[in-house]
Amino acid sequence: MVSDVFELKRGAQPLLISIPHMGTRMPAGIAGRLTPAANLLADTDWHLAQLYDFAGAMGATVLQANYSRYVIDLNRPPGDESLYPGQTTTSLCPTETFPGEPVWQDGQAPDQDEIGRRLAGYWRPYHDQLQAELQRLRALHGAVLLWDAHSIASHLPRLFEGKLPDFNFGTNEGRSCAVAVQEAIQHTASTLAGTPAASYTSVINGRFKGGYITRHYGQPQQHIHAVQLEMCQSTYMDEIPPFAYRRDLARQAAPVIEAFMEAALRALPRY
Numbered sequence: 001m002v003s004d005v006f007e008l009k010r011g012a013q014p015l016l017i018s019i020p021h022m023g024t025r026m027p028a029g030i031a032g033r034l035t036p037a038a039n040l041l042a043d044t045d046w047h048l049a050q051l052y053d054f055a056g057a058m059g060a061t062v063l064q065a066n067y068s069r070y071v072i073d074l075n076r077p078p079g080d081e082s083l084y085p086g087q088t089t090t091s092l093c094p095t096e097t098f099p100g101e102p103v104w105q106d107g108q109a110p111d112q113d114e115i116g117r118r119l120a121g122y123w124r125p126y127h128d129q130l131q132a133e134l135q136r137l138r139a140l141h142g143a144v145l146l147w148d149a150h151s152i153a154s155h156l157p158r159l160f161e162g163k164l165p166d167f168n169f170g171t172n173e174g175r176s177c178a179v180a181v182q183e184a185i186q187h188t189a190s191t192l193a194g195t196p197a198a199s200y201t202s203v204i205n206g207r208f209k210g211g212y213i214t215r216h217y218g219q220p221q222q223h224i225h226a227v228q229l230e231m232c233q234s235t236y237m238d239e240i241p242p243f244a245y246r247r248d249l250a251r252q253a254a255p256v257i258e259a260f261m262e263a264a265l266r267a268l269p270r271y
């Protein structure tokens with residue numbers, strides 16, 4: 001299924017992969033208002049559909065955004081409340097890039113009326129479809145795993161110190177999924193020792209604990225178990241323009257993602 005706002009590929013297994021920040025489309029009336037730095041779209045979660053190409057064989061449903069997060073950030077609450085009080089973060093309609101550069105030319109930032117239109121035109125359709133797919137899969141299986149897929153530059157001093165771990169899992173401090181699902185991810189991380197993937201680092205509920213999608217939809221008491229994976233882009237691509245996909249790196253990283261996902265899926269409580 002394809003719409004202007006998102007692309008949807010339906011599967012039959014109790015697994016929904018959401019990719020809210022991969023979009024690069026920019027409406028003409030918005031694109032001309034961006035600064036040169038923002039026009040690079042550097043904060044995009046580049047190539048994730050390609051990296052997660054194995055999802056089809058798993059029977060997963062994949063929902064991915066078409067439009068840039070600079071139009072509106074699908075992983076922020078509609079009221080724009082901060083998900084990390086006291087820490088630097090970006091907003092529903094970002095005004096700064098991750099490094100802190102202005103997104104909008106002088107006087108071109110959207111006002112509240114425009115933000116409301118973007119909510120209705122871009123944010124709401126994605127979330128309506130996400131909710132519909134979760135309900136469909138839960139009706140089929142009794143429970144569903146929502147995997148919110150993200151990636152980010154490995155070094156962003158404005159957001160975190162040093163290099164980010166390669167795999168950053170967020171479960172809203174254990175509240176967005178069953179204990180067994182989080183433990184399965186932790187166990188899988190421990191089994192990487194002594195394998196070719198041993199060089200990868202990982203953490204659960206470190207700097208990134210899950211955004212709005214994980215926190216809002218992850219309701220284990222309602223049999224919806226949500227996990228966010230924020231990956232270092234250095235594990236599968238070049239982090240400088242033109243942000244090329246690195247097949248040599250991706251061939252190593254993709255099976256590790258799949259192993260984490262399969263472990264979480266096996267641990268999904270059945271009802």
